[in-house]
Amino acid sequence: MELLKKMQSIFSPSGEEESMRNFLIKYISENKKNWKKKPKLIYGEEFQNCLILVFGKPRCAIFSHIDSIGFTVGYDNELLRLGGPIVENGIKLFGEDSQGKINTKIIYNKKTKKITCDFKRKIDRGTNLVFQSNWKETENYIQNCYMDNRLGVWNALKIAENLLHGILVFSCWEETGGGSVGYLGKYIYEKYNIKQALISDVTWVTKGIKFGKGTVVSARDSGIPRRSFIKKIINILSANDLTFQIEVESSGGSDGNQLQKSPFPFDWCFIGPAEKHVHSPKEKVNKKDIFYNQKVYEILMKKL
Amino acid sequence: MELLKKMQSIFSPSGEEESMRNFLIKYISENKKNWKKKPKLIYGEEFQNCLILVFGKPRCAIFSHIDSIGFTVGYDNELLRLGGPIVENGIKLFGEDSQGKINTKIIYNKKTKKITCDFKRKIDRGTNLVFQSNWKETENYIQNCYMDNRLGVWNALKIAENLLHGILVFSCWEETGGGSVGYLGKYIYEKYNIKQALISDVTWVTKGIKFGKGTVVSARDSGIPRRSFIKKIINILSANDLTFQIEVESSGGSDGNQLQKSPFPFDWCFIGPAEKHVHSPKEKVNKKDIFYNQKVYEILMKKL
């Protein structure tokens, strides 16, 4: 899990994902010699901060977003939410502006709802700050910021090791309403005729979804995927005796919603482990679910 | 009206429209020999559950969505809205899961807002349920579930009988925020240079829109079509002495909104009869308005 831990300390707020993208390029370049198949790396200005890996003759893509929630510094060190982070007094943040590195804590006024930070000097307007990493591990659980979505990215990198045919898409702006999935979907649809996508991300523990009961296959959230694709996935997983839970929600969303809105005929399904303490610095995930999740992705990338 | 009645009992919730699509393909294959012009049928995996008919040298398309509102079964037979159905105790639903056919009724707790059903066993998570058909007809009115939008589909099929030049698009996911109009619009724009669309759907009786006063031409709702296209339509209809009403609303939407959001320069106009008891199992429409609606579509497909 060292790789996951490392990625959770990389600064990558929505719209400013260069460090994560560069980390991935370096990691892949160094490690692909040990992979079953060497992928083609696709990135550059046409793809902003995103990255695509193409393995063999792909039929299905995995989307995992590399951006994270955080805060943008406004006027007089006031903080504006970037995406939907929870806010509590004392949460530790970091970032950097023209004058240097920033380590600070949230000061939250419950009455006025005003969010500021305790940094001594005025931070440059527009500077993004993200949660500081604080890894906690027990026998059954890991807990840190940004399980959402470094865990989804980690899952994609693990799948990469044995993948023969498939595409891995590392997307941006997922936490702030999208902005990259449209052109990423366009590229893989037009160039590789890919119409199937799995969304490798993290979801919520709810009354229907429990820790340790397997990774979560979402039948729907605010987005409505084509039912036949969900059924196909459930049938494959059932036929292979894999452990998973089916989620049915009316809110929440993912890169799947962006694929749904794109002018390309994508089938998509969200699959990922559930967590507690969503969008906080202590997102908690069950280790067995992480393991189950990998098994599910492995089989699906073969069978879809 | 037997065709309309039959279509209202076909299971076709948003994202699971295969039965309606297959019914249409069968109906068209059997009936097109009696049509003035044989259309080209376009469907398949590139079009998910949608269907396109191309007649002659098209200049204008009719969009009618084949999906319907309904409910998705969540945890312990709880029901989640699929689109915006009204909810009342006792409303009859049907569907099917891995264990067989389902006929059940809504149980609605007004206090907790919880919606469940009275089915004895646990229904598979993610199963969709839709209203049961209950056709009622008087001299002037018909009443049933899914006027929205089997009536719009029926209208398109009637227009098909005499259509020489035009495109009929049968779209999906209209009730849940879209997902097919983007690529459908892309296809007809890029392949046939179509930039004009009529939205064949059903709207609401309001203080400005009355039963029996003609089909409704919408000048706007939450979506704002190009004014010159609306004027062009009104001018054609006035010059041909057709009976219609002009709607002006600030809420509501249709496949027109999806065309508006697509990266293609579509002009669009919503045209369809008004109903009472919107999104309930007893949507009520005036027969004269249905008749007027056909006349309006007939002339517009010739003149636009």
Added chain:
Amino acid sequence: MELLKKMQSIFSPSGEEESMRNFLIKYISENKKNWKKKPKLIYGEEFQNCLILVFGKPRCAIFSHIDSIGFTVGYDNELLRLGGPIVENGIKLFGEDSQGKINTKIIYNKKTKKITCDFKRKIDRGTNLVFQSNWKETENYIQNCYMDNRLGVWNALKIAENLLHGILVFSCWEETGGGSVGYLGKYIYEKYNIKQALISDVTWVTKGIKFGKGTVVSARDSGIPRRSFIKKIINILSANDLTFQIEVESSGGSDGNQLQKSPFPFDWCFIGPAEKHVHSPKEKVNKKDIFYNQKVYEILMKKL
């Protein structure tokens, strides 16, 4: 400022921008002989009411929307908001329907929230009405309706005079959720490989943004541009000692949001002067900010 004043009295509500588009075509045709470089004019049915000017070998585009907020006449002279205009008793509006020209005033019932007008006869349903122009000028300020966005358009036309390489895009429907930026972005991306856009529009005076302190470079609003593009712009402006203010907001939006949602990899940044009395007939702007704004655009179109 005669040009700006003139444009503020042109009828151009969202979806009905033909007069503004035609005015621009005429103005450009008459004036381009005095410009450093003659642009290529692109318009017509593929572009609805929009207009594109291409100068030399473009690397960056300026988007300025030519539509305005206003009202649509509903049933019995009731008025529905088109976009988000403020509403007050006595605000003067104008328009035209099939029976002739319309000059009228808003009647607003604060209790019922009903908006009507004092016009004597019934106005055609669907007719759009806009604010009447009432130019006020002092030494430091100008005030009128539709600074938003005739000032952004005016800025683009001033930049045109000396522009060697670049694209000017005049877009529609900005005030009502979009509808043209998708295909405009598609065109300039596919034909000219343009991926950089400046949004020439008007923003708000807030606690962090003051009159006379320079034009506003927005680091974010409801839309989140790529941070590296914002930094690039700030670096260019700082290196050239230009006067500007950095805005950081969580609400508000522009054509930038539409570019962000398009399936093309656009970098974009909102740049424009701040105003008071937003979306009213008396939008107020500081003259120095207008001057600073032009300097900023001039340098950016050279350096980006």
